Amino acid sequence: MFDLDLRSRKPIYEQLIEKMKEMIIHDVLKPNEQLPSVRLLAKQLTINPNTIQKAYRELEREGYIYSIPGKGNFVANKKEAIYDEKVKQLEENILKLCQEAFYIGIKKEQIFSIVERAERAIRGGEEDDSNS
Amino acid sequence: MFDLDLRSRKPIYEQLIEKMKEMIIHDVLKPNEQLPSVRLLAKQLTINPNTIQKAYRELEREGYIYSIPGKGNFVANKKEAIYDEKVKQLEENILKLCQEAFYIGIKKEQIFSIVERAERAIRGGEEDDSNS
DNA sequence: ATAACTGTATTATATTAAATAATACGGTTG
């Protein structure tokens, strides 16, 4: 379910955090759905339970999941809060990249075309559910 | 000249690489200009010469600078090649961010407005030399 | 209540990348 690269230069817990964020945002993991227990997931991934715990705690700190001691970890139902946070992050990153781009002389239109290319890539690869 | 954060979680040599790339791209460091020697810069920044050397070698590998053993390290005159590479990188990064944004439902117009905000930030903070 | 799950916490250890340190060799310059 959560396949990650153990030989990567990127820390395992970071990979797991990213993976789960993605799955939560993309609704692969539904709100209030129970996540695999720390110990079980550690066994499945053949990594240490503490590493899972570290990832879960960070995800909780950021509002993606919540935990009930003795019961388990669950996907947060604050989808909107997460979404807003994500949008804010994306805005910051895009803003930063654009500033850098403008700084070295790239024109606004050039960026627009990149944005449109990105849109086509998305629209081509997957359909919008809102009017299907 | 190269002020960097020694207490950062980011490796010093990476910070130095980024800093110098920026200065080279923005023409603060002119083509064929001699860079401070490995030993001198290390003394100035109170860090180890090997760390400078590591940064310089990476910058050379990427074509930003060239070195003449016994003489010194110099800014590459392949500005265009560097620029093209930088543009390509930016395009990739922007594309990636946009795809992620679209994926969670952000509209194209929303991104356009971010781009325009970035442009205003740049145009406001510094003037364009091309018609001054 | 007790066994078998859960999350949480703590401490110690191992592993790895980043950074330091100490040298050495050879080219360049004056």
Next chain:
DNA sequence: CAACCGTATTATTTAATATAATACAGTTAT
């Protein structure tokens, strides 16, 4: 030749990541 340069090598230190072994407490079902 002295004083710079870049380069290379090896050993060591440091800090983050990951592992390991436990322990404690809440939950659930029997």
